[in-house]
Amino acid sequence: MTIGKKHWAIAEGYIPEGSTGPEPEMLSHETACILNTTDQDAHVELMIYFSDRDPIGPYEITVLAKRTKHVRFNDLAEPEKVPRGTDYASVFESDVPVVIQHTRLDSRQAELGLLSTMAYSE
Amino acid sequence: MTIGKKHWAIAEGYIPEGSTGPEPEMLSHETACILNTTDQDAHVELMIYFSDRDPIGPYEITVLAKRTKHVRFNDLAEPEKVPRGTDYASVFESDVPVVIQHTRLDSRQAELGLLSTMAYSE
Amino acid sequence: MTIGKKHWAIAEGYIPEGSTGPEPEMLSHETACILNTTDQDAHVELMIYFSDRDPIGPYEITVLAKRTKHVRFNDLAEPEKVPRGTDYASVFESDVPVVIQHTRLDSRQAELGLLSTMAYSE
Amino acid sequence: MTIGKKHWAIAEGYIPEGSTGPEPEMLSHETACILNTTDQDAHVELMIYFSDRDPIGPYEITVLAKRTKHVRFNDLAEPEKVPRGTDYASVFESDVPVVIQHTRLDSRQAELGLLSTMAYSE
Secondary structure, three states, X not given: OOOOEEEEEEEEEEXXXXXXXXXXXXXXXEEEEEEEOOOOOEEEEEEEEEOOOOOXXXXXXXXXXXXXXXXXXXXXXXXXXXXXXXXXXXXXXXEEEEEEEEEEEEHHHOOEEEEEEEOEEO | OOOXXXXXXXXXXXXXXXXXXXXXXXXXXXXXXXXXXXXXXXEEEEEEEEOOOOOEEEEEEEEOOOEEEEEEHHHOOOOOOOOOOXXXXXXXXXXXXXXXXXXXXXXXXXXXXXXXXXXXXX | OOOOEEEEEEEEEEOOOOOOOHXXXXXXXXXXXXXXXXXXXXXXXXXXXEOOOOOEEEEEEEEOOOEEEEEEHHHOOOXXXXXXXXXXXXXXXXXXXXEEEEEEEEHHHOOEEEEEEEOEEO | OOOOEEEXXXXXXXOOOOOXXXXXXXXXXXXXXXXXXXXXXXXXXXXXXXXOOOXXXXXXXXXXXXXXXXXXXXXXXXXXXXXXXXXXXXEEEEEEEEEEEEEEEEHHHOOEEEEEEEOEEX
C-alpha cells in the first residue's frame, strides 16, 4: 500500500540568526520529514517563499523508494542557503505520492521535537 | 504551481492580558502565517469570533503575489484591537488560494515557535 | 460565510490525576475549542472513548450562533465526570458545521497553549 | 456514528537512544493514539520506514470495538524492536475506519504531551 499526495506546503518557517552561544545553534533544527512509501524514488522540488523577496529554488531532493528523509532547512545549499533570521514558507512538489510533516527539533532533549504539524496537502 | 484554499479557520486563540514583567509581553506573539503562491496579490478578510460578543471585522490583509506574510494578532488595529485576556477564534476568506498555519512564537528562544498547527481549510 | 464540518474526533486526551501541589492542578486544562460561524446555535454531542470500558456520553454542548466556546474536559459533569489519570478520546457530532481544535493550556504562562492540533473532521 | 479512515501516516518519529540519566528515559514516550468508534474490532497493520534500510513490519495491533488504544513505539517488539536513536516514519492500515493522532508524552509533567498532531489520512 502507498499513501500520500504530490503537493505539500508549510506556511511557517524560521531559522534563528547567528549565534549567541552554543544553545541557540543547537535549537535551530527546522525539519521537513518526507516519507516515500512507493517503490519508486521520489524526486521532490522545494521552493522557499519570503515576505519581501522573490522565492528561491527549486531545491532538488531525492527520497529513495520505501525510505524516509529528514530535510533540515539549515543544510540546504543549492541554489543558495536559506537566509537566517527571516520568516519563510515552503512548497514541495513530488513526482510520486509522499507524506510531509513539519518538525522543529530541540536537541537539548535528545532530539525530542518541540513542535510538529502535518503539512498542508492537495 | 499554486497550492491552497480560499477559506481557513483557527478555532483557538488567546492574547495574554496586560503585563507582569518583560517576559509575558515577549511571549504573546500569536501569529497566522499566510502563504500566497499565486501570481496575484491575495486580499484576505479576517473575522474574529468570541464567546460572549458579536464577531469583529473584517480586518483587511494583503499578501503580495508569491510572498508569505506573518500576521500578528497583537498588531491588528482596524476596525479595532483584538481584546487581551479573551478567548477568540479566527476565520479567513481569500480571493486566491492561500495556505494558513497557526503559530505561537516564543521570543525567549530566538523566535522558535512554541506550538504550530495547520489551520482548517475548505 | 460559514465554515466547518459536523463530525470531529480527537484521538488523544489525558487529564492528570489528583494533585501533587498547585502546579499539576494548573497544568491540566485539556480543551476542545469549538467555533460556530453559522447563524444558528450549534447543538454538539460529545462521546468519550476509553481503552478499557464502554464510551460515556453524550455530553450536551451548545455553542451559540456566531460564537466560539472553549470546552474544558475537566469541567464536564453530566452524565459523569471524565476520569482522571486515564487515556481517552473524544468524538463530536454537531447539527451545524463547526471547527474544532484540540489545545492543552499551560496556565503557568498566562494561558499560553502547550500544544494544539486541529481535530480530525469529515 | 462512526468516524475515521483506514490509511494513516506519521512522517516523523524518533526514540532517543540509551540513557544519560533518569530524565531522557522518562521523556521517550512516542505514541500513536488510535480511536476505533466502530462496533467491530480494528485490526491494524503498522509498517515502520527508515532512511537507510528496508521497512520493518507489519506490527499487528488490535483496537477493540468502541475503544481507544495508545500504542507506544518503545513497546513494539514483534517482528523486532524499533531501533533507538534513529529517524523513522510509520504507516497504518486498518480494516475498519479509525482516527490516529501522533503524540509525544513528557512524563515529567504528569503525562502531559509535549507535542501532538493529527496523522495524515486518506
